[in-house]
Amino acid sequence: MASAPVGPIPLGQEADQPSRRARTLSRFLRNRSGQLGLLIILVFVIATVIAVFWTPYPVDQPDLPNRLAAPSLQHPMGTDDVGRDVLTRLAVGARYSLTMGVVAIALAAAIGVPIGLLAGYRGGWWDTGSMRLVDVLMVLPTFVLAVAIVSVLGSGIRSVILAVAVTTIPVFARLTRSLALTIRSQDFVAAAQVAGASDGRILLRHILPNSLSPLVVQASLGIGATILIAAALGFLGLGVQPPTPEWGTMLSRGRSYMSTAPFLVFFPGIVIALLVLGFNLLGDSLRDALDPWMREIE
């Protein structure tokens, strides 16, 4: 059966045209806001990697004579209430926000996507049952659900990841379900079924690969949203705890010095907003690039 040509053949495509994927990619690369988003994310990733090996100042060493120093050449973003360099701490803090965003979304996708695939492909009681179960998670406002979960699990990076992952499962499950529903009625799925492919093979080799692009869009937007939620939890004192230089936590601490050292609030906020903006721009432009194809498949 391995040689049977039942792969995910792009719809309505002539043999000598560039592939759908290549066309989507070129549309994406021509999109200016997508480039900007990618650039922002890249800068943050590079800063994170550099901060692992080298930082201009120690992360956690107080320097009391230099406390609350305004931004200068020595300290481009000033120093905090015990004299620690803000830029250093933000660069080190990037790894927590990136980790929480990526891991929480990966976890949510790892649970939500299989549920959605089966629900959409199988239909019937499995569909009804799993979707009602997923709906239960949506009776609460997302952030309230996250706060409730963290309030029982206790603060910390693991709780935040788990809380956000749980709140995001419905998004992935429902999106994947609707994709699987449309794709399963395509001719190439019927062809695979006729050729005797197993359900597992059809799901993994035909339906999943064809659902991937919209899922990537969702993941990109989801990472942005997660970083915001994690920062808000940190700000409320429910997230990653000090002295870890998590952005929301730093901002919350800087709040006490807002009248004398507003830069302690300003810079962490700007950094959060920029990284989230990066993921949102990337997700938006990926969606725009995919849009003609999405119409093709519907």
Added chain:
Amino acid sequence: MGRYIIRRLLLFIPTTFAALTLVFVIFRLVPGDPARLMAGDAATEESIALLRQEMGLNDSVPTQYLRYLDDMMHGDFGRSRVYQQSVIQPIMDRLPNTVLLAAAAMSIALSIGVTVGILSALRAHTWVDHLSMLTAVAGVSLPGFWLGLMLVMLFSVELGWLPVGGFNTKWGIVLPAVTLAANQMAVLARMTRSTMIGVLQQDYIRTARSKGLPQRTVVTTHGLRNAMIPTLTVAGVQLGYLLGGSLVIETVFAWPGLGRLLMDSIQQRDYPMIQAIVLVYAVLMLTVNLVVDVLFAVVDPRVNYG
């Protein structure tokens, strides 16, 4: 339509039940011991055992669940450990403040967001459009708590135009409401723009134009009324995010709403209170969804709900 509304009303029962169950699962089936969690780190083994007895944690989970449902049906939502009374009164004291703040924010978000969306759609692909949409993406990306603090710095500390927040001052609601609205404003502007662009390409718009109707009439009566349906649907969904966001904004502006009460209760390990507040948020959200759905059935003549 009548049948649809009745069916939608009846759906409120299972969803409320789902909310009750979710809250039970979160607060009872946590890893570890709810009694230990509630008593705090300093508690002795005896006091934890006593608390476990008091909370009925020695019974099986199904028994606990049934008793919990029974209590809820009888309006027994628990007793606050901090207030030393039923949780109902403190919650009822705060609830109107949260509803007020959310309603103010939603009004701001709808009026400004929809206006910006229409202007963008009418001038699609010009600099006006690009600028407003870039602002909208930025608006979606901003942390609300940061925006709030920055607005306070600018309008209260530097310019002295508005009070720092403060519930009892005359214009105290302006800054928290605007902050809370910012995110939804951006989402609604984007939504209105894209549906409006779609609507403006429809045949009936061309017909209206060729009849010689003024631009204003075409845009408002023919365009906007049709474009508003998806926008309002999104606004209904967004109310959930708005309620979630109010939790943080209330903390920033010391606004005496449910969110503040929730944060205080978490700090004081007042779990009966936390549980009740989470439940109230669920009921708020379900009620809003219900109202939105019923309103649509009444307002939108095109939709046949069977």
